[in-house]
Amino acid sequence: MKQTIERREELLEKIIDALLSTGVSDLSLRPLAKSVGSSARLLIYHFGSKEQLLAVALEGVRQRIEASVRELSAKEHPNSLPEFLRMFWRWAAKDSNQRYFRLLFEINGLAMHNRRKFPDDFWGGSGLLAWVQLFESEFDQLSKKSDGPPGVSTFVLATLNGLLRDLIATADIRRTTAAMNVLIDSLSTRALQPKNKRKRRI
DSSP states (O other): OHHHHHHHHHHHHHHHHHHHHHOSTTOOHHHHHHHTTSOHHHHHHHHOSHHHHHHHHHHHHHHHHHHHHHHHHHHHOOOSHHHHHHHHHHHHTSHHHHHHHHHHHHHHHHHHHSGGGSOGGGGSTTTGGGHHHHHHHHOGGGSTTOSSOTTHHHHHHHHHHHHHHHHHHHOOHHHHHHHHHHHHHHHOSTTTSOTTOOOOOO
């Protein structure tokens, strides 16, 4: 049993790396299995359908992003939501990190056309909505116990998604960063920023 779990985790890491390199357009289990040194039969055994495999892969990508952002946050110690967002944007805008979001958006788009084929948890806590947990755990201002306005986390994530999609599509870092600063300025309120904190641009 332990070997089976370890083999599944090993395959998942290879699958994620393969998808980050090639994307999911025209994805077929047989070529994917060959590229990771396995077989389509074993991929089905470990992950189920292609849609279930993509859902697991998306969660794996999200975990990689979360681990990297948490590590960076532990080094830089942002002490306000605006500071955290500046740090996150600098990280996300790097070419080496954009591949994560490119794959997330691609899988998300595919899922929108085949919503019924994807498992329920893809749309719940272990899927796309789990992004909220990263922000809520890093910043009490976004938690339910906060005095901040309701819907802030959804607003921030929706805006970030849009800006990251724009950046990936156009490679216009200047314009998208300027828009990011508009988002940060809009959050620089008493409910979201410590007193006596001056605004600082990226």
